[in-house]
Amino acid sequence: xxxxxxxxxxxxxxEGQNVTLSCxxxxxxxxxxxxxxxxxxxxxxxxxxQIVNDFQKGDIAEGYSVSREKKESFPLTVTxxxxxxxxxxxxxxxxxGTGSYEQYFGPGTRLTVT
Amino acid sequence: RKEVEQDPGPFNVPEGATVxxxxxxxxxxxxxxxxxxxxxxxxxxxLMSVYSSGNEDGRFTAQLNRASQYISLLIRDSKLSDxxxxxCVVNWxxxxxxxxxxxTGTKLQVIP
Numbered sequence: 001x002x003x004x005x006x007x008x009x010x011x012x013x014x015e016g017q018n019v020t021l022s023c024x025x026x027x028x029x030x031x032x033x034x035x036x037x038x039x040x041x042x043x044x045x046x047x048x049x050q051i052v053n054d055f056q057k058g059d060i061a062e063g064y065s066v067s068r069e070k071k072e073s074f075p076l077t078v079t080x081x082x083x084x085x086x087x088x089x090x091x092x093x094x095x096x097g098t099g100s101y102e103q104y105f106g107p108g109t110r111l112t113v114t
Numbered sequence: 115r116k117e118v119e120q121d122p123g124p125f126n127v128p129e130g131a132t133v134x135x136x137x138x139x140x141x142x143x144x145x146x147x148x149x150x151x152x153x154x155x156x157x158x159x160x161l162m163s164v165y166s167s168g169n170e171d172g173r174f175t176a177q178l179n180r181a182s183q184y185i186s187l188l189i190r191d192s193k194l195s196d197x198x199x200x201x202c203v204v205n206w207x208x209x210x211x212x213x214x215x216x217x218t219g220t221k222l223q224v225i226p
Contacts, residue, residue, distance in 0.1 A: 031212065042201070042218035043158070050211060090157055096212070101205075102148050103214065105157040 003027065004106035006091050011111045013085075021076045021109045023091035030096035032074035033103060036060065037088045049074055050096045078111065085113045117141060118204050120217035128225050131192050135220045137202030138184045147185045148203040149176055152219065158201055161187075192224045 004025040013019045025032065031050050035043040045058030049068040063082025068074055074093075078085045088110050092103040119138045127133045139147075147164035162169065164176040164185045175188040185202055199219040206213050 033214070035216075043216040045214070048211075056211060088155075094212070101146070101212070102160050102163060103203075104160070108157050 004091060004093055004104060006089075006106035006109050008109060009107065011109055013111070013113050015113055016080045017113075018077055018079050019085075019111065019113075021078065021089055021091075021111070023074045023076065023106055024072055025074075025091075025093045025104075025106075026072060027093055027104065028071075029093035029104075030071065031094045031101075032068070033092040033094075034058075034064070034066065034074070034076045035090045035092065037090060037108075043090065046076065078113075085111060087111060117215045118202060118217040120200075120202055120220045122218060122220060124221040124223050126223045126225055127192055129192055129194060131224075132188065132190045133192055133222060134186055134188045135200055135202075135222075136184050136186050137204075137217050137220075138182075139202075139204045139215075140183070141204070141206055142183065144183075144204045144206045146205045147176075147178055148205075149174075149185075149187050150201040150203060150216075152199045152201055154198075158216075161200070189222075192222075194224050194226060197222055197224045 007022045033048040034046040044060050046064050047066045049055035065077045090108045091106045094103040095101040149161040150158040151161045152158040164178050168177040173190045177186045199221045201219045202217040204215050
């Protein structure tokens with residue numbers, strides 16, 4: 001079955017620690033995205049990548065870093081510089097190109113930092 | 115003005131009712147539009163694309179009004195299982211990159 005996987009589903013960390021969230025897709029999509037969702041709020045774009053070895057900052061990139069070494073994988077690192085890291089993190093992918101295409105989401109990772 | 119705006123609701127409707135949501139967008143260069151459904155503590159899932167000519171999928175109808183810059187979603191014969199938050203999504207291409215903006219969602223609660 002084609003899809004997007006994120007792991008782990010729940011993650012707990014102490015303040016001051018970096019943590020990496022995994023996102024893998026086997027949909028053969030070129031574009032991948034990371035969003036953050038806080039309770040009662042909409043999705044906010046952290047980073048996106050249209051192609052391997054290229055990525056762009058979204059609206060709230062500070063305190064986060066990404067890499068895109070493989071088409072299938074787009075891991076997100078939440079660094080200790082992120083002031084309020086506790087949130088629901090969603091990874092998505094889509095076809096890339098000159099048009100606009102729908103995104104497909106993974107199940108998300110709930111990160112709690114104490 | 116926000117790029118994409120939705121009434122957060124909640125819309126509390128009885129089973130069998132018809133309910134409609136609107137979503138306004140500010141970028142006139144927007145190219146494509148979608149409705150997603152998000153259940154509590156789950157990921158958003160694509161409900162339907164919104165085409166210029168409008169489109170229908172069973173009890174769901176989506177329409178686009180470019181002149182007034184809004185999209186709508188109509189749900190007929192509401193079911194308990196329709197209870198969720200409905201997100202509108204607006205896309206446009208800028209500098210070769212796809213730009214995606216999500217609305218904050220409209221919460222629907224269908225009551226028995």
